Amino acid sequence: MSETSQRGFTPTGTISTPKDRRRVVFATVVGTTVEWYDFFIYAQAAGLVFAQLFFAPLGESMGIILSFLTVGISFLFRPLGAFLAGHFGDKYGRRIVLVITLILMGVATTLVGLLPTYAAIGVAAPILLIVLRILQGVSAGGEWGGAVLMAVEHAPKRKRGLFGASPQIGVPIGLLLASGMMALMSVLAPGDAFLEWGWRVPFLFSIVLILVGYYIRRRVEESPVFVELAERKERTRTPIAQLFRKHALLVFIAALVFAGNNAVGYMTTGGYIQNYATNPEGPLALERSSVLLAVTGSAVFWLASTWVAGWISDRIGRRTTYIGGWLLQLVGVFTLFPLVNTGEIGLLFTGLAILAVGLGFTYGQQAAYYAELFPASIRFSGVSISYAIGAILGGAFAPTIATALVQATGSTWSVALYLAGMTVLGLAATLVLRDRTGIPLGPDHEAEQAKSPIYGMARA
Known part of the structure; x- marks a missing residue:
């Protein structure tokens, strides 16, 4: 009997005890929450303060665009992280990659909180x-690929969508925490105090979250699928080369x-939305803390719908869940700006909540969906690189594009049409x-997994 069997692992990637499964779910939720709290804190600050603090000499409009461009620039380097994580994750395991990425994110975020502004050190800032x-x-x-594979590869076959939703809900929880911290600091440090030091506190708080996430992730067992691959010595030496040689079109789709x-x-x-609604030179000029609280509240709807989507996908299938989700997202896209443009905080929240439901139903099932697309030996690479490329094509420059569209057309309908087009593309x-x-x-089951899921193709 192999060591894998003695531990209770099965070839389908499940583990024996409910306690172990709960630990995996908890670890992926906490770790992903910490990662995305850090990522979103930056985006929140980019919409609220970075234009004034780091790009002031360029003026208000150009400063905002460049501030959002720094959000997008990071997406161009996601494939590098995905390539590195995919290579090492398929060769050496999922868990070690998760720990390293968590530390890297936390250090970078904390240092942003300590960074001098343009007024202090000039262009170096x-x-x-x-x-x-x-x-x-x-x-x-x-980070994302490792987290979702730890969750899905540990899951019982009929609960992959539900287990896979655990790292997915870390994203709305991260948004909830990021928006909540910014809203809290807007109250505790109003006006100029927020620009002077209040915005820094959420970045510095990251160090506490990193310590918690590190402790939890270190206690999680390696993915059983990877353990089995390692014991059989079937790990691929060049997983990325194998991925693009056999599955390049699948990665793109x-x-x-x-x-x-x-x-x-x-x-x-x-x-x-935070910048559009609070910009004092804009059409709404709403109070910062109220908008941040509305975003925080909408994250609860995103969290709930993400979890439900993962659960439902185990019953009706990932594809069917996605199709319904795209239709819900389209509704959210066309109701968002009419509600936001009323200038009423309650209606702004309603628009964000409707959108959040659609976002959840096009996100909760993604972990299981991606994991089921790629063969075991190159799965980390396939999942991570597909996600990273999708992030570049999707969110990388979406705020910048939206800002430019409104400046060019004077209307948010241009943004709605752009978002509708991206939704239809996903469908x-x-x-x-x-x-x-x-x-x-x-x-x-590598042979079965290697068969292309693309209609009209026998193999990738």
Whole structure:
């Protein structure tokens, strides 16, 4: 009997005890929450203060655009993080990658909180800000794939969607915490105090979250699928080369699925709505803390719908859940700005909450969906790189594009049409792929996993 069998692992990637499963779910939720809290804190600050503090000489309009561009620049380095994490994750395991990416993200975020402004050190300030944002991008590109595979590969076959939703809900929880911390500091340090020091506190708080996340992730067992691959000595030496040689088209289509969700999601996670609604030179000029509280509240709807989508996908399939989610997201896209533009905080919250439901139903099932697309030996690389490319095509420059569209047209309808187009693109990519809900994930079934899920193709 192999060591894998003695531990209670099965070839399908499940583990024996409910206690172990609960530990995995808890660890992926906490770790992903910490990662995305750090990532979103930056985006929140980019929409609220970075234009004044780091790009002031360029003027209000150009400062905002460049501030949002620093959010997008990090996405260009996500593939680097995905390539590195995929390579080492497929060769040496999922857990070690998760620990390293968590530390990298936390260090970068904390240093942003200590960074001098343009007034203090001149052009070095925005340069250092961009460097730290790039490090966040590298970390984010590597973290997600490891987290979702730890969750899905430990899951019982019929609960992959539910287990896979655990790292997914870390994203809305991270948004909730990030918006909540910014809202709290807006109250504790109003006006000039927020610009002087209040915005720094949420960044510095990251060090506490990193210590908690590190402790929890270190206690989680390695993925059973990877353990089995390692024992059989079937780990691929060049997983990325294998991925693109056999599955390049699948990577691109899978990336488009995520792009459709990510572009729309970055209206809030990328700080666009926060800036649009609070800009004193804009049409609304709403109070900062009220807008941040509305975003925080909408994150609760995103969290709930993400969890429900993962659960439902185990019953009706990932593809069907996605199709329904795209339709809900389209409704959210076309109701968002009419409600936001009323200037009423309650209606702004309503618009964000409706959008959040659609976002959840195009996100909760993604972890299981991606994991079921790729063979075990190159799964980390496939999942991570598809996600990173989708983030570039989707959310990377969505706030910048939205800002430029409004400045060019004078209307938010142009933004709604752009977001609707991205939603339809995600739907089209979903329709191209077969449903693989419940496909075996272990190395015994590599041949079945290698069959292309793309309609009209026998193999990738």
